[in-house]
Amino acid sequence: MIKFIDLLVQHKQIEYELNTVIQQVIEDSAFVYGKYLTDFENNFAEKIWAKNCIGVANGTDALIIVLKCLGIKQGDEVITAANSFIASAEAISNIGAKPVFVDHDKYYGINVDLIEKKINKNTKAIIPVHLYGQSCDIEKVQEICKKYGLYMIEDTAQSHFAKYKNKYTGTYGNAGCFSFYPSKNLGAMGDGGAIVTNDDKLAEKIRIYANHGSVSKYQHITEGINSRLDGMQAAILNVKLKYVDKWNRQRNLAGLFYNSLLSDCEFVESPDIRKYSEHFFHIYAIKCKKRDELQMFLKSNGIQTGIHYPIALPYLQCYDYLQHKSEDFSQSFKNQSKLLSLPMYPDITQEQILHIVKLIKEFYAKY
Ligand SMILES: Cc1ncc(COP(=O)(O)O)c(C=O)c1O
Known part of the structure; x- marks a missing residue:
């Protein structure tokens, strides 16, 4: 797991x-x-x-x-x-x-x-x-x-x-x-x-x-x-x-490793890093096709994932009174059903990342 x-x-x-x-x-x-x-x-x-x-x-x-x-x-x-x-x-x-x-x-x-x-x-x-x-x-x-x-x-x-x-x-x-x-x-x-x-x-x-x-x-x-x-x-x-810089560096390396392994997977868009910015991957979120099926597949293979966020803020029930439509925030609306957060923490190992990516590629091989 x-x-x-x-x-x-x-x-x-x-x-x-x-x-x-x-x-x-x-x-x-x-x-x-x-x-x-x-x-x-x-x-x-x-x-x-x-x-x-x-x-x-x-x-x-x-x-x-x-x-x-x-x-x-x-x-x-x-x-x-x-x-x-x-x-x-x-x-x-x-x-x-x-x-x-x-x-x-x-x-x-x-x-x-x-x-x-x-x-x-x-x-x-x-x-x-x-x-x-x-x-x-x-x-x-x-x-x-x-x-x-x-x-x-x-x-x-x-x-x-x-x-x-x-x-x-x-x-x-x-x-x-x-x-x-x-x-x-x-x-x-x-x-x-x-x-x-x-x-x-x-x-x-x-x-x-x-x-x-x-x-x-x-x-x-x-x-x-x-x-x-x-x-x-x-x-x-x-x-x-005292340790946060080391942990952030480890997160950064883990994120870049995911990115390199996923770069040839046409079904997945891995996160881009903004110019002049350091990315410390609090969340490693990919944009992917058939998100829910992939999440289920990973779960059945012992991989926990998350979704950040399944409903973008304007579409939460508590903001119904603002009467926002899907086209008002088209990117957020579209991506709420595409984003999937993969396991990420400073001590995640290269072997674990390799295993997760292998499973992702196995899932898409049938499409
Ligand atoms: C973007 C963002 N803002 C604010 C908060 C609120 O922080 P807290 O849970 O400590 O109240 C969080 C916590 O998850 C967050 O992710």
Whole structure:
């Protein structure tokens, strides 16, 4: 059996280090705030070349908090990607604003040529998503934001430490919003998230808002929420932070190996890598013919796969009220029945990839 993602194999390699810090957090009772969180925030900010990092409870909260602290409110519109996880859009609705979707380009990032048509007087921000582990066309999104005076909030839940040109995704906009969901390229042992920003004032606002609007204990200058990265997760992430570059390199090599093996398979389109971009394959998604049959065939041969995403955001039931038609986001609509995510994690072996590709070719041999 080849798992879609194997977290245990990675855990085993650093088990001793993790057990040690977990024990330390318990002995220090540093469960909420404290030095483990501060250390992680400082290390993460330094590593990503950002002035501030604020740990929060999860990646969805990170987006909601930034939108809220930038003053986005009911009646405003925020543009985001049509093919993403629901959090990218849900965060917008959660603060009372309207999500406005844009279709994807050939790299599955937001199609920058389609953004300007969606801008009107209510538009306040763009949330570009760096989907699958590589940057979207972020400089172009930045240009558009500048031209129209919009905020840019990067959804970096899938692109930890992936650079565009010589700059990390998450540091192009007003803020970058990370998720540390366990399967992410940098994953916690539970939920976790962080916001990075070079804007000191915004960082301060975020810290206050995410901690019940308080500047110090019981001094609440505003109402906020409780959204914190706990000490245990921060300590675990701090250990993993030392290894994330190595893991990203392994993902990159695994993705390129898949690409080379699949290049002669006419039924499969393997993922392209954007110029100036590093691809760290959070997800290795192929576009393929007879997707559902292939998925069943792989399953019957012990290969787990995933679909990212089976229903593009505009077509989810919760957005029925927006009354989108299939032609509004033709790429996302078409590809929701063609994309298949193959097993991908840092320790996947060449033999495993060879075996998966052999099965894929065997499946298509009858057509
Ligand atoms: C693109 C994207 N944005 C946001 C999120 C939300 O992160 P979390 O699950 O930590 O709330 C995810 C998580 O899967 C994601 O993939």
